[in-house]
Amino acid sequence: MEISVTVNGRTYQHDVPPRLLLVHYLREQLNLTGAHVGCDTSQCGACVVHVNGQSVKSCTMLAVQADGCEVTTIEGLATDGTYHPMQQGFWEMHGLQCGFCTPGMIMSASALLQSNANPSEAEIRHALEGNLCRCTGYENIVRAVQYAAGQMQGQAQGNGQTAMHEQAKPETPETAAELEHPQREGGRPEEPETVEDWQSENAGVSDDAPAKPEARLNTGEGGL
């Protein structure tokens, strides 16, 4: 079947088999291998892309269904040679280890911020239910999303952003102590009623929530 799809701003025309999955179209036909296949039951979310602005598991959609659609993949998220704040957040906060779930994770998380600019920790965790990660225990993924939300909430453009392909420059050494997690201020609520109560009570008060990037870059302050 003839399809016409706009992917990352470029329009493609192809004759594709009706049963071809969108993820295979992107990976095999367009060589956009950032969307990954991690399962066969639409559980893992490694293949998430945006179709007409909505996050979609591209393993659960046929290429022919994308006819006439605008698709954004991880490869199209950075603009003008600058990382999207979500990409930056994942880098700053060590939100990835093996990197396999990362493209889908970043696409889902960036879609979340489009609909909810300042999500609580519980909302972030809930929004990422469709994306599995086996490396990070989700801790730094949550921080990465919080970082990106902070960046997108009206901080000066470019603050904390990195031009792509720039190396992280070391600064003054940080001690292990700086990374330790002392008790949360205020401790636990007296009587947590539900986990949601508890999580929202504590959302964002984690002492090691993104206060500052681990290695500051181009911030124009406190330079080397």
Next chain:
Amino acid sequence: MATTDAPAKMFGQALKRREDPRLITGKGNYVDDIKLPGLLHAAILRAPYAHANINSINADAARALPGVVAVITGDEIAKEQNPLPCAWAAGGVDNNVNTPRALAVDTVRFTGEGVAMVVAESPYIAYDALDLIEVDYEPLDVVVDAEAATKEGAPQLHENAPNNIVMRWTCGKEQETTQAIDSAEVVVRQRIVNQRLLPTPMETRGYISRYDAATGEYTIWMSSQAPHVHRLLLTAFVLGIPENKMRCIAPDVGGGFGAKIFVYPEMAATLYAAKQVGQPVKWIETRRENYAATSHGRDHITDIEIAGTRDGTITGMRVHTYANLGAYLSTIAPGIPTTLYGRMLSGVYNIPAIFCEVHGVYTNTGMVDAYRGAGRPEATYVIERAMDMFADEIGIDPAEIRRKNFIQPQDFPFDTGLGMLPYDSGNYEPALDKALEAIGYQDFLKQQAEARQNGRLLGIGICSYVEVCGVAPSKWIGLTGEGWGAGLWESANVKVHLTGKVVVTTGSLPHGQGHETTFAQLVADELGVPYEDVLVEHSDTQGTPFGYGTYGSRSAAVGGTAIYKSVSKIKEKARRLAAHMLEAAEEDIVFEDGKAYVRGAPDAAKTIQEIALQASVAYDLPQGMEPFLDETTYYDPPNCTFPFGTHICTVEIDPDTGKVTPLRYVAVDDVGRVINPLIVNGQIHGGIAQGLAQALYEGAVYAENGQLLTGSLMDYAIPRADMVPHYELSRTETPSPVNPMGVKGAGEAGTIASAATVSNAVIDALSHLGIRHLDMPYSAEKVWRAIHGQ
């Protein structure tokens, strides 16, 4: 950056990873991202029965399907290939080793065993063709339970393994233990099950094999934790060809957790297929295949007897374990429930008498081998549950019974008497105290008591752990009866080029651990060059020195030390060359922070870059000195390393539904010195999540007929972001005396501690109801039934 400034110290700095830019932009290069000219695609027909004879295979219709290039069966491969090797024949493993072949011959022994391989022009066609292959099976009786498999009359899997026993293995002091238990004031006995787990790296396995008929050389791109080992095992054992006729390349690897250490049938099958069809062949595992046919973890049935005094001094422990090893022996399977389990049963305690007996057993299930922690989580679960049950029996606080029995700091190096190498260093009490303080232990106990008055169920669980990693002295693991088939050293080469840029090639390789960053930090510091000037190359057998692989939390302690030692040799050569350049005596030259100078005259220094240039152009070298700064080290560690710590978790259980909610999780780990705390903390986070998930969610379930009921991500509960708590980490730092950097290892510590931690918390929440033990995972139904006595 001006090279005259002393560079910032990199060791200990939380530098973000240089790997990440490619991974956050979708430019990673995983095996399924690789395309080659003429690439064909393979799919594998897998056995629907857990135990059956294959009477016949008819592939005519599949071969006739347009786009199908070949259909390959086990019979034809068996003419050219040997079965896969088992590389760890632990004590007691004798003539009963049974390993899989590339594809099954005559009999299948677990659901999902490969029976035929289709090679086609696209994966879609290959999968269509699978449906056209007709196999006539004769089903046989099935056994999936390890204990049942050893009983008279159980179905037999292999002729050379009577009663399905792989080995009977023991360690410790049998007589003293019997005496200790027989004469003890208090003995607690309990059967516990450590359920089977599915490792589930997010990237499934995948291989691309290519054969060059002109040279007889194979190349295989593999999602692998140990490409050098895979090259060795595939050439020398499976194919019977020289090792230099194969190149193994691990590109970006999407997680491993142990499951990608092993040599697998599909590697051998794709190598055969590529040679047969004369084109490269790609096989990418589906998740269902990953669950059926990639090695699993754990699966122990254990009987514990722990003995001690009324005031809480532990005097002895006897442990018997049935370790389910699956239908065949995976690459290092026999070593996991023996060396890495039995020899670690003493945990952090000074227990005078322990005896452990393990029966490794064949069953009609997928193979079981190392999965994150590999033996140490099982050992930790045994001793830490046992300590809690004993404390409960005599009415002592779980924190106090631990404190009372800890190995004391002055006792290191400590020999537990279980045949493990001596624990290198440790100081267990500060980690416990730090964790108790962080969680607010006494306050929580008050809260818990109040909550119980109101019918609410709160629990707190403590786990103090020690683990063995940084494996291993080759002599110990090989000759002394441990049965490991080769060394466990690591090698590294460091070159300082004419331009002053440094290239490190290492046999150690990452699959998420950030080696490119950590190793560059280490070298930049030691050599005194800018971090940006250090390039780390890995994962390709053609370009890197031999390495035994990334597992057992050994990269920093073993691979990193090999790099460290190569840099030390370069510094020494640079010092000698600088003496020549500065016309001074060698013994008067100091090398520090990237500069060599005459002691007391640092202003007239030669930088490492100037020295490298001089060494490369080689116009004027000292008599007898070879050009170039280029050093290689083969490092065989003198001992393993032994990280430790205390984790504490609090939970609340809903009495109406049985649902367990983790409230807080505090981890105090001591992994020795830390090169990059950002990376170490990430490892601990992920480790905790996997052990916590064993306690609360995960468990592979086989039906009695051998069908894997948890055969896909729809059925097996990998935790999602909303199923795990925030983790509160801190550390103590006890350097390891084993290596010059003082590092231990962090990759598995979290997993080793967390299943026992959460388990202890859940049981603590129920203890006042008379519940002493429940087996993981703590599903709402299981907990509800326990609460309501159903």
